[in-house]
Amino acid sequence: MTKLSIPGKLFLAGEYAITSPGHTAILAATSMGLTIDISTATTTSSVRSNIIPTPWHFDIAKPIQIGADAWRYVQAAIKIVQDYQAFQCQPITTQVQLTIHSTLNGPMGKLGLGSSAAVVVGIVSALNVHYALNLSLLTRFKLAGLAHYFVQKNGSLGDIAASTFGGVISFNSPDLSQLVDLDQPWINPAVIDQPWPNLQITPLAWPAQWRILLGATHESADTKTALQNLTLSSSFLTASQKCVAESIAAITASDYPTFAKALQRNQSLLQATLPAGYVTPKLAQLLANLGNHAGKISGAGYGDNGFAVVMDDAATLITNWQAAGLMTIPMTIFPENEVNHE
Secondary structure (H helix, E strand, C coil): CEEEEEEEEEEEECCCHHHCCCCEEEEEEEEEEEEEEEEECCCCEEEEECCCCCCEEECCCCCCCCCCCCCHHHHHHHHHHHHHHHHCCCCCCCCEEEEEEECCEECCEECCCCHHHHHHHHHHHHHHHHCCCCCCHHHHHHHHHHHHHHHHCCCCCHHHHHHHHCCEEEEECCCCCCCCCCCCCCCCHHHHHCCCCCCEEEEECCCCCCEEEEEECCCCCCHHHHHCCCCCCHHHHHHHHHHHHHHHHHHHHCCHHHHHHHHHHHHHHHHHHCCHHHCCHHHHHHHHCCCCCEEEEECCCCCCEEEEEECCCCHHHHHHHHHCCCEEEEECECCCCCCCEC
């Protein structure tokens, strides 16, 4: 049996703009994620999870049908690997048993750390290791990204990149408009080996003394709904790029004051652009209590979480966040370019 550890993700800057191809976001891979056990099965294949009560049984030697149930992300991830390997004339046929254990749901609900993205990355990575496919990180990112994109029907794939590459990354979103037609019943696996316009993934050296503190609201955000009927102006996109560039330069230089100001400008830009519901009452308290700490809302807003980057024990911040009903969780950054397996 092989056990893999797959990280979650946390957006640090560049949200919403990243949904426009060619724009940039900063993401951190978090050690709070999930594990996947994979082994050879004696009869049919199966997947079990601590989140989904009923196992899914299937024949890996036959085409996978993607349903509308809780297993749809797993089904899409297995199907894309199946199809890509068949396209490479190296089909996978040996039955497997997979077990997923996620820590991305806390006792009070979702933490907003990218559970579906981690699942598809984990399935692709597990199949890669088990069948000794020797897929590169970029190919695994593309496989997981297409599986997730097909099921969700939108998204930048930044969460997929963070969970695949680890560490802290700068991510430029690809333009998939000429490669993927979501009106078609499935994806052509040939696009995996084609160049993806605008895609760029760059590791960033995160300062050792900077620690990330998560403030979780336990209010689930719906990214798909948040993006509906939202038009982003060219001035917003330009301003977001400037905030992200300043943040990247500050990270590279270990310049905490500049980083804090860049995040604050990005947060102000998002609040000036998005509907009022973007900042929920709990998220308003998260922002109000940041003080001099660098931090902002992470991801789509409308719930989920925010974060602070701290260099002290942040005792006052933690107390104030907890008094506002936020769960505070110290985050550890998952190692760069590494998907651990035993």
